[in-house]
Amino acid sequence: MNDIDSIAVPETTLIKDVHKLVASYPRVPITVDCVIFGFDENELKVLLIRSDLEIYKDKWSLLGDFAADNEELTDAAYRVLQQRTGMTNVYLEEVKTFSNPHRHPGGRVLTVAYCSLLNIEHHQLKRMDNELHWHKVQGLTNMAFDHKEIIDECYHWLQKRIMEHPLGFNLLPDKFSLRELQNLYEAILNVKLDRRNFRKKFFAMDLLIDTGEYEDDVPHRPGRLYKFDFKKYECSKRKWSGIDF
Amino acid sequence: MNDIDSIAVPETTLIKDVHKLVASYPRVPITVDCVIFGFDENELKVLLIRSDLEIYKDKWSLLGDFAADNEELTDAAYRVLQQRTGMTNVYLEEVKTFSNPHRHPGGRVLTVAYCSLLNIEHHQLKRMDNELHWHKVQGLTNMAFDHKEIIDECYHWLQKRIMEHPLGFNLLPDKFSLRELQNLYEAILNVKLDRRNFRKKFFAMDLLIDTGEYEDDVPHRPGRLYKFDFKKYECSKRKWSGIDF
DNA sequence: GCAAAAGTGTTGGTCCTACACCCATGA
DNA sequence: TCATGGGTGTAGGACCAACACTTTTGC
Structure with a gap:
């Protein structure tokens, strides 16, 4: 226990009505924006939608939504993901808050950015949503x-994070070659x-499961296919300190 | 340029009145909370204040405040620091958003936590504020x-960050010994x-300036005093990838 | 048989760890 | 002179970077 705890409480006026207090605070609309990364044709991609604002006609926008009453922001971000991609169980992490009062043309809107990684093949893109x-x-x-x-x-x-933790697997199909x-x-x-x-490094991690299968649609010698051992990684996450390249 | 840009814009209804749109969003009171770390008597300390809420009588609270209209959250955090410690030029970084709808007894209040490191000796604690x-x-x-x-x-x-960047110097006096x-x-x-x-590691970084001075109030052989080369570090920050222990 | 990528080991150098002794000062 | 921490160097091991040839498959 801290020695400080024994200091006498001075005679100040304590606030009794906390609801009134909170009601006196300025209020701000909050949104979440999901930066959804995918990997396709050997390139990193991000999922965008056409802006539905006249003022941003022909411009692209992240997938986002405002936070509903009584909704945690992380839940809101998962909700956006689910609604837009149909996927649950997606990797998602908070990155940063953007609070410039002029960032939204309709008045102040604060947004919290989330980074999400998904396997582009799992994602049906809800094709109707063109x-x-x-x-x-x-x-x-x-x-x-x-x-932007x-x-x-x-x-x-992501560049920094992927050096510290093997997140990249979230972007790949279940079975993938080392290439x-x-x-x-x-x-x-x-x-x-x-x-x-590179191969040595990943084998040394001991988080790859050899499926015994091989690629089949390649115009050259097919590579062996592996799975990532998500369970094992979850267990050993604590001691994880990084991947060096 | 992305090939996608050439896709025809479909005939959907675009939103014209962005102010009306934003006005329809739910609004939430936003605060910032500063976790202000200091180092004293060989221990890591955090600066707290007695809660001024009746319901939290005798409990301790972080230093925080709500975000004013048109105030960026980072500015709000710096403002809190300045008002409470009298210090500017303090190390400050956003850490995480806390959005549990029940975290505040007075109704929903979202807070963004900032981590701050300061030299406890520079800080006069505004002693009047007991x-x-x-x-x-x-x-x-x-x-x-x-x-908590x-x-x-x-x-x-902080534990993670201090391994990646030499932030610790923010917690020390200008001149300090390696001990x-x-x-x-x-x-x-x-x-x-x-x-x-430890000494080898820090000398190898080449970010310590030897002041040529020595400790003087120690009951043993005095250690050499160094300064941290903040300027040099700022220049080389980009290539920085970590400190290993 | 040729193009294209899969698969594999070794060597040298660098960097980290572990460890012990003498030195300067205050009391 | 003693107690306390300041200051220094080295040897062994781990790990990383660099590097070339053989194998398998599709065409």
Whole structure:
């Protein structure tokens, strides 16, 4: 116990009506925005929708929504994901708050950005929704609001995070070859990696399960297919300190 | 440019009145809470204030305030710091949003937690404010709201962050001995470190400036005093990838 | 048989860890 | 002179980077 606890409580006026107190605070509309990354054709993609605001006609927007009453923001982000991609059990993490009072043309709106990683093949894109498209992360233009900035922040966050934890597997199919895995890392980090050292590193982690299967639709010698051992990783997460390249 | 950009815009109804749109969003009171760490007597401390709510009488609270209209949250956090400690130029970084609808007894209040590191000696504590106290981070009890949880999150964040970047210097006086620096790291990480290896590691970083001065009020051989080269660090920050212990 | 990628081991160097002794100062 | 922490160097091991050739498959 802290020694400080024994200090006498001074005679100040304590606030009794907490509801009144809270009612006196300024209120702000809150949204969540999901930066949903996918990996396809050896490129990192982000899922965007056409803006439905006249003022941003022909511009692209992140998937987001305002937070409902009594909804935690993380729940709101999962809800957006579920509604837009039909997927649950998606990797999702909070990245940063964006609170510039002028970021929304309709008045102050605060947004919390979430980064999400999903396997593009699992995702049926709710094809009816033809306003949704996967865009290359490199060279994005034409974004509504401050969404370019939000994507940039999330992309940098991802580059850093993927060195610390093996998140990349969330972007791959259940079964993947080491070549695909390496392509993924090369695409995200924007570097070339040595193939043998890369394989050694991942085998050394001991989180890959050999399926015994092989690629089949490739015009060259097929590679062995692996699964990621999510369970084992969950158990050993605590001691995790990083992946170096 | 993305190939997608050439897709025809479908005939949907675009929203014209963005102010009306924003006005229809639910609104939430927003606060910032600052987890202000200091280092004193070889222990990591956090700056707390007695809660001014009747319901949390005799409990401790983080320093926070609601965000004013048109105030960025980071600015609000700096404002809180300035008002409470009199200090500007303090290290400050956003950590996480806490949005549980029941976290505040007066109704929904969303808070964004900031982690701040300051040199406890620079801080005059505005002594008149006898409601402010430095508490040991270890063994905190008796916290108002979800502030224990917020402190825990920030403390873990700090443990991780201090391995990646040399932030610890923000907690030390301008001039410090290597022993003090090591005590700081040991206190934060809660480990024992080898003295020789620790010194080698920090000298190898080449971010310490030898002042040529020595400690003077110690009951043993005085240690050499160093300054941290903040400028040099700022320049080389980009390539920074971590400190290993 | 040729193109394309899969698969595999070794070596040298770097960096980290572990560890023990003498030195300067105050009391 | 003693107690306390300051200051230093080295040897062994772990880990990482760099690097080339053989294998398998599709065409």
